[in-house]
Structures are given as C-alpha cells and as structure tokens.
Amino acid sequence: MIPTPYRVRSRRPDRADTVTLTLEPVEGACPPFLPGQFTMIYAPGVGEIPISISGHARSGGYLQTIRAVGAVSRALCGVRVGDVVGVRGPYGTHWDLAATAGMDVVVAAGGLGLAPLRPVIRELAAHGARYGRISLIAGTRTPATLLYPRELARWARDFDVLVTVDHPDRAWKGPVGLITKLVDRIVFDPARTCAFVCGPEIMMRATAERLMGRGVPAHRIAVSLERNMKCGIGLCGHCQLGPLFACADGPVLGYDRVAALMEVKQL
Amino acid sequence: MDPVVLDSLDPLIGRLRARGYAVVGPTVRDGVIRFAELGSAADLPRGWSDEQEPGRYRLRQGDDLVFGFAASPDSAKRYTQPPRSSLFRWRDGVAEETPVEAPRVALLGVRACDLAAIAVQDRVFLGGRHPDEAYRARREALFLVAVNCAVPSGTCFCASMGTGPRATTGFDLALTELAEPHLFLAEAGSERGGELLAELPHRPAGPADLEAADEVSRTAAARMGRHVDLDGVKERLVEQRESPVWNEIASRCLTCTNCTMVCPTCFCTTVEDATDLAGGGAERVERWDSCFTLGFTELGGAPVRGSGAARYRQWLTHKFSTWVDQFGTYGCIGCGRCITWCPAGIDITEELERLR
Numbered sequence: 001m002i003p004t005p006y007r008v009r010s011r012r013p014d015r016a017d018t019v020t021l022t023l024e025p026v027e028g029a030c031p032p033f034l035p036g037q038f039t040m041i042y043a044p045g046v047g048e049i050p051i052s053i054s055g056h057a058r059s060g061g062y063l064q065t066i067r068a069v070g071a072v073s074r075a076l077c078g079v080r081v082g083d084v085v086g087v088r089g090p091y092g093t094h095w096d097l098a099a100t101a102g103m104d105v106v107v108a109a110g111g112l113g114l115a116p117l118r119p120v121i122r123e124l125a126a127h128g129a130r131y132g133r134i135s136l137i138a139g140t141r142t143p144a145t146l147l148y149p150r151e152l153a154r155w156a157r158d159f160d161v162l163v164t165v166d167h168p169d170r171a172w173k174g175p176v177g178l179i180t181k182l183v184d185r186i187v188f189d190p191a192r193t194c195a196f197v198c199g200p201e202i203m204m205r206a207t208a209e210r211l212m213g214r215g216v217p218a219h220r221i222a223v224s225l226e227r228n229m230k231c232g233i234g235l236c237g238h239c240q241l242g243p244l245f246a247c248a249d250g251p252v253l254g255y256d257r258v259a260a261l262m263e264v265k266q267l
Numbered sequence: 268m269d270p271v272v273l274d275s276l277d278p279l280i281g282r283l284r285a286r287g288y289a290v291v292g293p294t295v296r297d298g299v300i301r302f303a304e305l306g307s308a309a310d311l312p313r314g315w316s317d318e319q320e321p322g323r324y325r326l327r328q329g330d331d332l333v334f335g336f337a338a339s340p341d342s343a344k345r346y347t348q349p350p351r352s353s354l355f356r357w358r359d360g361v362a363e364e365t366p367v368e369a370p371r372v373a374l375l376g377v378r379a380c381d382l383a384a385i386a387v388q389d390r391v392f393l394g395g396r397h398p399d400e401a402y403r404a405r406r407e408a409l410f411l412v413a414v415n416c417a418v419p420s421g422t423c424f425c426a427s428m429g430t431g432p433r434a435t436t437g438f439d440l441a442l443t444e445l446a447e448p449h450l451f452l453a454e455a456g457s458e459r460g461g462e463l464l465a466e467l468p469h470r471p472a473g474p475a476d477l478e479a480a481d482e483v484s485r486t487a488a489a490r491m492g493r494h495v496d497l498d499g500v501k502e503r504l505v506e507q508r509e510s511p512v513w514n515e516i517a518s519r520c521l522t523c524t525n526c527t528m529v530c531p532t533c534f535c536t537t538v539e540d541a542t543d544l545a546g547g548g549a550e551r552v553e554r555w556d557s558c559f560t561l562g563f564t565e566l567g568g569a570p571v572r573g574s575g576a577a578r579y580r581q582w583l584t585h586k587f588s589t590w591v592d593q594f595g596t597y598g599c600i601g602c603g604r605c606i607t608w609c610p611a612g613i614d615i616t617e618e619l620e621r622l623r
Contacts, residue, residue: 003357005361026360230538230556238556240585242505242584266573266574266576
C-alpha cells in the first residue's frame with residue numbers, strides 16, 4: 001500500500017479536460033505491465049485513483065491518460081513536468097491477446113475507453129499478421145473530444161478504423177450516432193472473433209449485445225469495469241460488483257461473467 | 268494438556284502481563300460493555316448482565332457471573348484491524364512507511380462468534396493474492412482467551428450459523444464459567460496456551476466439571492434469541508436482487524453505518540489524505556468505511572449505489588451470498604450486533620426470512 005515515487009517526465013494535453021502523463025520511477029525501471037492493467041496514482045496529500053496504463057513512452061515510462069473529474073484527477077492533470085507523484089501497481093487482469101492469435105479482432109472504445117485499449121491497438125498495429133481481420137471502432141461526444149486523433153489516423157493505415165460522434169461539427173464527415181451502428185458496418189467472422197470493449201457501462205453493454213447479436217459468443221467479448229477503488233488489491237471492498245472485485249478479478253472480464261451483473265441497476 | 272479448573276482469573280491475568288501482554292477484556296463503561304485494559308480480575312464486569320433486542324441494549328445487575336452478558340459493541344476487530352491506522356508519510360517525494368503498530372495483546376473474554384469472525388478476517392486479509400502484512404502482524408501479536416457463552420442475548424444466532432456458543436477452535440485458552448461453586452473450566456487450544464495453563468494454580472477437571480461446562484453450552488444454545496435458516500440463502504439472495512423487499516427495508520434503514528461499524532467481519536476501509544501545513548509533507552491514514560455511505564461507490568462525481576435499497580442489498584447479499592463466492596465462508600457469524608445497534612431495529616434474521 002506504499003506508493004513508489006515516480007517523476008512526471010512529460011505532460012501532454014489531449015483535450016480540454018484530459019492529459020497524458022509520462023511517469024518514470026525516480027529510481028529504477030517501471031515494472032512490466034500487461035495491456036489493460038492499471039496503476040494507483042497518488043497525488044501527494046490529495047488522494048489516489050486507479051488509472052489504466054496506455055503504453056510505454058519511448059523512454060520506458062508509463063503513459064497514463066487522465067481526465068479531470070474529481071479532486072485527485074484534477075490534481076494529477078495539473079502536475080508539472082519534474083513533479084513527483086506516487087505509483088502502485090500495475091494491478092488487475094489484462095486484455096488476453098495471446099488467445100486472439102489467428103482470429104478476427106474487434107476493438108470498441110467509447111470516449112476515454114480508448115486509453116486502456118491503446119496498448120492492445122499498438123500490438124495489433126505492430127503485429128497485424130498474427131491476427132485475422134482487425135477493426136477499431138470508437139465513439140466520442142464531439143470531434144474535439146476525440147482522444148489520440150493522430151494515432152487513429154496512423155492506425156487507419158493498418159486496419160479498419162471507424163469513428164462516430166454524438167454531436168458533429170461542420171467539418172465532420174464521418175458517422176454520427178451510437179457506436180452500435182459501427183458494429184454493423186465492420187467485417188468479421190463472428191465464430192472466429194475476439195472483441196475488446198471499453199467505455200461507459202451503457203456503451204459496453206450495448207456494444208457487447210450487438211456483437212452477440214451478430215454471433216460473437218459472450219466469452220470472447222472482454223469488457224473493462226470501472227469502479228471506485230481505494231486499495232486496488234481486493235482489500236478495501238469499494239469496487240465490488242456482485243461477487244467480483246473489479247480491481248483483482250478485473251478490471252478486464254469476459255462479458256459472460258458480467259452480463260447479468262451489469263444488468264442490475266446500482267449493483 | 269487436559270482441561271483444568273481455575274478458582275480465580277487473577278493468576279492468568281498476572282501471567283499474561285508477565286509475558287508482556289496487555290490484557291484486554293470486557294469492562295463497564297458508559298453503560299455498555301467495552302473492551303479495555305485490565306489490571307486485575309476485579310476490573311471485569313462481575314454481576315452485570317445485558318438485555319439486547321433490535322435497536323435496544325441495556326445493562327442491568329444480573330446473576331453473580333463475571334461473563335453474564337453477550338456480545339458488546341466492541342469486537343476483536345478493534346485489535347485486528349484498528350479503526351484508524353497511518354499508512355505512510357510523504358515528504359519531499361519520498362514515502363516513509365509508518366511502522367505497523369502490533370502490540371502484544373491478550374484478549375480475554377472473546378466469544379465463539381468472535382473467534383469465528385477472526386477466522387473470517389484471516390481469509391479476507393491473508394487468503395488472497397495480496398496478503399495484508401499489517402493485519403498479519405497484529406493478528407500474530409494476539410493471545411486469545413475465549414469464554415464460552417453462558418447467557419446469549421435476544422439478538423444472538425450463532426447456533427444457527429454453526430459458530431457457537433462453544434469455542435471449538437482458534438483460541439489459546441477457552442474458559443467456561445461455572446456458577447456453583449464459582450469456578451472456571453479452562454482448556455488449552457494451542458501449545459503456548461497449554462504452557463501458560465500449566466503455570467497457573469489449578470486442579471485437574473473431573474467428570475462433574477466437564478459435565479457442568481457442557482451443560483452451560485447446551486443451555487446457551489437452547490436460549491439463542493434468534494435463528495437463521497441458511498438452506499439456499501446464498502442462491503436466494505441473488506435471485507431476489509430485484510425484490511421490492513429491498514425498498515421496504517430502505518424505508519426504515521437510516522444508512523447510518525452502525526451495523527457495519529459494530530460488525531466484527533465488515534472489513535471495508537477508505538483512506539484519508541492530509542497535508543502537513545507546516546512542512547509541506549502529507550500523510551495517508553486508513554480507516555473503517557461502510558458500504559452504506561454514498562461516497563463508498565462514488566465514480567466520476569456520482570455514486571453507483573445511490574439508493575438506500577441498493578446499499579442495504581449490497582450489505583446483506585455480501586454477508587450471506589457473495590462473501591461465499593469471494594472467501595468460501597459466510598460474512599456473518601451470528602453475533603447479532605447489527606440487530607442490537609441498528610437505531611431502526613432492522614433485524615437481518617427477519618429480513619432474510621422475508622426475502623424467501
């Protein structure tokens with residue numbers, strides 16, 4: 001439960017309320033992480049929150065994308081390069097890419113849900129030959145809130161990338177509306193497809209249900225749960241969803257394990 | 268070592284103190300039984316008894332027993348998992364771990380339900396992928412002197428939970444108070460318990476002493492104030508997630524957190540961060556939390572469990588259903604504290620029946 005000091009090596013604003021930090025241990029190297037895992041980041045004197053790891057920076061540090069919504073995330077978004085914060089982890093389950101080899105892959109991201117999926121997408125972009133047909137679909141509120149736009153453009157050279165927005169501006173020429181519509185537009189063989197879905201709960205449910213509607217079995221659809229977490233290691237009790245601890249049993253879980261739980265309001 | 272008979276508890280308290288233990292046991296404070304350090308057996312609440320019913324606790328003068336009362340608002344949790352503990356201080360970009368306070372404490376007078384609660388805590392804190400080393404240190408510093416209940420309260424239901432009233436495991440010593448003549452039957456449950464017992468003035472227990480002790484536990488089991496039917500309860504609570512009963516309970520529940528504060532197995536915690544105004548450092552403190560608070564599930568500015576019904580459902584379902592999935596045991600040990608200390612008198616044994 002004791003954080004390790006990490007220095008902020010860079011701070012890149014992504015959108016009006018979101019920044020990506022590069023965090024490196026003051027001493028030594030970052031412990032290895034698996035795509036989908038998170039760390040607990042401590043803003044000294046303010047608090048600690050779970051933030052997914054979005055990848056390694058070239059220097060080796062963790063890239064972590066944070067949106068300012070509460071006291072801790074606001075403090076973390078407001079750090080300056082050179083500041084020291086605390087980091088524990090990485091913790092939790094991961095997106096199981098190994099089981100995906102040779103299969104079609106659908107990556108579906110809602111809003112900031114692109115951040116925990118970014119290591120998966122980078123792997124798919126780097127080793128596309130290991131997989132079948134790859135599709136990335138993403139939904140965001142407005143074109144201005146789209147995360148990682150440059151990378152999305154790069155990834156679009158390697159596989160199908162479709163982005164939809166709720167509220168288009170005049171320049172927007174892409175799809176408008178719910179991400180579920182994009183599920184209908186992409187090509188995959190449902191019997192041989194794995195899907196990685198991350199975003200608001202309602203978006204994950206709708207996307208998973210639509211994927212199942214097209215024939216993808218629930219156990220090949222992985223979602224990532226977000227809950228209030230204080231410890232990140234299954235001891236504080238905050239992140240429970242029925243029998244699951246989102247921090248230790250999750251955050252990445254097969255939809256077959258969580259579909260019934262996600263249906264119950266306020267569980 | 269075979270069971271023995273003790274005339275007095277003073278030599279036991281004295282030997283434990285000589286071994287460096289702070290002896291903590293029940294005392295009368297503020298109209299209730301509270302755990303506090305004992306100087307001698309005279310500090311024990313001799314002659315006091317309690318009346319417990321939903322939302323009601325009263326001490327009264329009772330039989331001439333030292334342990335003539337049932338569960339108190341304190342439990343061993345106060346010692347295994349203190350209400351507040353500092354985790355670390357942060358100064359100049361460095362975390363200094365706060366040394367774990369694990370004083371040698373002999374808990375005198377824990378009941379079978381309390382031992383069952385500690386066994387549950389052992390699974391929660393030590394059985395997972397990330398054992399809680401602070402808990403382990405505090406746990407290993409405890410010497411447990413159990414007392415077999417003679418007088419269960421109106422809210423007790425350990426017999427139906429299979430956790431009491433007689434302590435069968437998890438103790439160093441177990442005492443049974445015998446009334447006439449006033450004696451204590453003592454059994455060792457561990458090697459160090461046996462060693463200690465051998466040092467005390469005692470006589471071997473005879474068949475009559477053993478029979479008298481058995482009779483105490485038999486009588487206590489027959490006098491349980493309450494009962495739960497565990498048959499199918501785990502599955503039933505999951506099936507009843509959308510039951511209107513949760514809303515009805517919520518119309519009475521004040522979400523005050525009392526039940527979780529007195530519960531000996533509720534383990535949830537939160538952390539508090541504070542900055543030191545003088546030096547620019549910061550401290551992180553862990554403290555008991557409750558799933559009944561709105562902030563418990565706060566996510567992006569809004570609680571996941573916004574309704575009292577959802578919070579009560581979480582608590583009761585956790586105790587009797589999802590706890591089993593997580594830890595292979597119920598999260599309830601039948602002490603009845605949550606019933607007694609609920610200001611609205613909500614009775615979990617009754618609510619479980621209504622959720623059939």
